[in-house]
Amino acid sequence: MHRLYVEEITETDGLIRLSGQNAHYLTNVLRQREGDNVLLFDSSGQVFDATITDAGAKEVVLKLTLQYRPKEEQSVAIVLCQGLIKGTKMDYVVEKATECGVSEIIPFYSTRCQFTETRKLARWNKIAIEASRQSQRVTVPVIKAPVSFSDLLSMIKNQTDSRSYIFYEKGGTSLKSQVLPDDIKTIYTIVGSEGGFSPQEISEAEATGVTALYLGSRVLRSETASLASVLLLQFMFGDMVYS
Known part of the structure; x- marks a missing residue:
């Protein structure tokens, strides 16, 4: 049907x-x-x-x-905070992150982003709708308008019952060492653009309570790191089943 x-x-x-x-x-x-x-x-x-x-x-x-009766999605909502990336790469991230179950996507721009605004918000919403239909989700993730990295951190800092992670190729703790308290309702995963994050931005994030995570020695493209982060969080804390 x-x-x-x-x-x-x-x-x-x-x-x-x-x-x-x-x-x-x-x-x-x-x-x-x-x-x-x-x-x-x-x-x-x-x-x-x-x-x-x-x-x-x-x-x-x-x-x-x-x-x-509406089918419940995972009890812990995963919000992807994605640094703006070029061309159709962002389209790909929106589509695949939607299929993987994120509840919201927040684009942002930081010091190493190549641009700070976009006219593709309506396009991304259409992609999310189609990806939700194809993957038989009962909800469509919200795609927010881009914000600055500092504003993103301020927004996350003010959220209750949440945990936030920033993926950094030069260091951090391992994801498997993380334990999620029962009262956590939302996880924010922050992934940079093609240029990644500066050390100052990582320090700024950690100062606001964001945990830096290290995925290993491989340097991933931004769109690959985004999907890897979502899938790992879904496996650890969401509704992804492994048997």
């Missing part, structure tokens, strides 16, 4: 009406017609089976037939 993300599932007498891009996607991309069944999910985690009752050129009407 095809899955379709809707910002908010709002029904009237058991019917939902879709127009614009969603209607176009159903009828022209998925080639769905009257009588076809679709699974709808939205930003709040609602999931419904729905049957198309009218597939018009500008509007598609669906009858909601079954509501599922």
Whole structure:
């Protein structure tokens, strides 16, 4: 059954009406017609089976037939804080981090970033929606507007019930030495851009309570380090199953 993300599932007498891009996607991309069944999910985690009752050129009407109990994601939310990187590399990080289960992505710029702003926020949100649909997640991660490294640290410092890590190629402690208290609800993983972090930035992060982690002697590309950090944290503290 095809899955379709809707910002908010709002029904009237058991019917939902879709127009614009969603209607176009159903009828022209998925080639769905009257009588076809679709699974709808939205930003709040609602999931419904729905049957198309009218597939018009500008509007598609669906009858909601079954509501599922939302599938819970991991109890510990993982937030990826990603230094801005060039070209399609950031697209790749957004897509794969979404598939791996992050709850939020916060782009940031630091001293070694090659740029400090982007016009790709809407594009990244679309990528996250599609990646959530493909991986059968019930929520779509929030993609925040880029912030400075200092502002990122200030934001993280003010969060309660959280733990934060910064991945540094020149040193730090090992991840397997970390023990997560039961009251921790959010983990922030901070990964730099192509140029990594300066020693001063690592010191600034540690001064605000962020733990520097070392992944070993291999020097990873930024996009590789991002996914490695998310997968390791999912394995250690999240919902990744190894048997």
